Amino acid sequence: MFLKVQLPWNVIIAAENLQPEGLMLQREIILRLLGDFAVKKATKDLGYFLAVTTLEKIGEGKVRQHTGDVLFPVVFNAITFKIFNGEILEGVVHKILKHGAFMRCGPIENVYLSNLKMPDYRYVPGENACFMNDKMSKIGKDVTIRFVVIGTKWLEAEREFQALVSLEGDYLGPITTPDI
Amino acid sequence: MSGEEEENAAELKIGDEFLKAKCLMNCEVALILDHKYEQLQQTSDDPTSQISQVFEKSLQYVKRFSRYKNPDAVRQVREILTRYQLTEFELCVLGNLCPETVEEAIAMVPSIKTRGRAQDDEAIEKMLNDLSLIKKFE
Numbered sequence: 001m002f003l004k005v006q007l008p009w010n011v012i013i014a015a016e017n018l019q020p021e022g023l024m025l026q027r028e029i030i031l032r033l034l035g036d037f038a039v040k041k042a043t044k045d046l047g048y049f050l051a052v053t054t055l056e057k058i059g060e061g062k063v064r065q066h067t068g069d070v071l072f073p074v075v076f077n078a079i080t081f082k083i084f085n086g087e088i089l090e091g092v093v094h095k096i097l098k099h100g101a102f103m104r105c106g107p108i109e110n111v112y113l114s115n116l117k118m119p120d121y122r123y124v125p126g127e128n129a130c131f132m133n134d135k136m137s138k139i140g141k142d143v144t145i146r147f148v149v150i151g152t153k154w155l156e157a158e159r160e161f162q163a164l165v166s167l168e169g170d171y172l173g174p175i176t177t178p179d180i
Numbered sequence: 181m182s183g184e185e186e187e188n189a190a191e192l193k194i195g196d197e198f199l200k201a202k203c204l205m206n207c208e209v210a211l212i213l214d215h216k217y218e219q220l221q222q223t224s225d226d227p228t229s230q231i232s233q234v235f236e237k238s239l240q241y242v243k244r245f246s247r248y249k250n251p252d253a254v255r256q257v258r259e260i261l262t263r264y265q266l267t268e269f270e271l272c273v274l275g276n277l278c279p280e281t282v283e284e285a286i287a288m289v290p291s292i293k294t295r296g297r298a299q300d301d302e303a304i305e306k307m308l309n310d311l312s313l314i315k316k317f318e
Binding site: 001002003004005034038041042048049050051053079081082084085086087088089090092104105106107109144146148149169170171 | 186187190191193194201203204206209212235237241242269276277279283284288
């Protein structure tokens with residue numbers, strides 16, 4: 001789910017980048033914030049950091065001892081993407097393996113659908129390997145799938161999420177509507 | 181994933197801070213990110229360096245999965261769904277998945293039936309009809 005969040009952060013401006021004019025300083029703070037935001041990528045609690053939408057407030061700067069850098073508390077609004085257990089989402093298959101399929105969903109690269117969680121589908125080997133069921137419904141590369149999330153995992157080192165998903169439930173599976 | 185209670189979006193067990201947080205539909209995110217993208221193209225000397233991978237992948241995703249493209253239609257969808265006492269989370273799941281039947285809507289958002297908000301089938305039916313009308317006239 002995409003979320004609109006309001007975050008209080010601290011932005012640190014190096015002493016040599018401090019500008020006397022207010023406007024230039026504000027610009028410096030915003031650039032710094034945008035840079036920090038993009039580097040942060042994601043957190044376990046809030047999910048992936050997509051974009052800063054508006055800056056609400058820049059507080060009083062505090063000079064840090066020793067370095068002379070100035071720390072500004074800021075409050076801003078941003079969009080994040082977090083995946084929840086039990087959530088129903090849609091994704092696109094990008095890799096088929098014998099034991100399951102990998103999908104992309106929003107910024108998440110590894111959404112895994114195990115063949116154990118799509119019981120009526122069978123693996124069909126070949127150059128364009130895929131999974132098929134008796135009704136000729138096909139799960140192959142670039143196919144859109146609607147699934148339910150059964151587990152999520154936060155990888156601290158990569159700052160990334162992985163998800164386990166399932167097709168067990170009503171109205172889940174490949175989507176054929178041509179209008180999207 | 182531990183915690184006192186297992187997280188389960190189907191029953192709206194997703195942590196208080198998220199229940200109250202404002203959720204966004206794919207089509208709304210698409211409008212915002214698209215606008216951001218254009219802004220960056222115009223104001224930055226080196227736009228590609230300002231765009232993170234997370235931004236890029238998300239933009240691609242929401243463009244593919246937006247059921248409504250026109251900004252007026254997007255606004256109307258939220259307006260209509262707001263009339264039905266849904267939580268932010270439920271509202272966005274419905275707006276994203278656009279179920280066609282009452283049965284499908286309940287399968288996608290089981291909590292609309294279980295939370296005792298007297299959401300009868302008739303009301304759900306009317307909501308789905310209103311949504312499909314927007315799609316038709318978009």
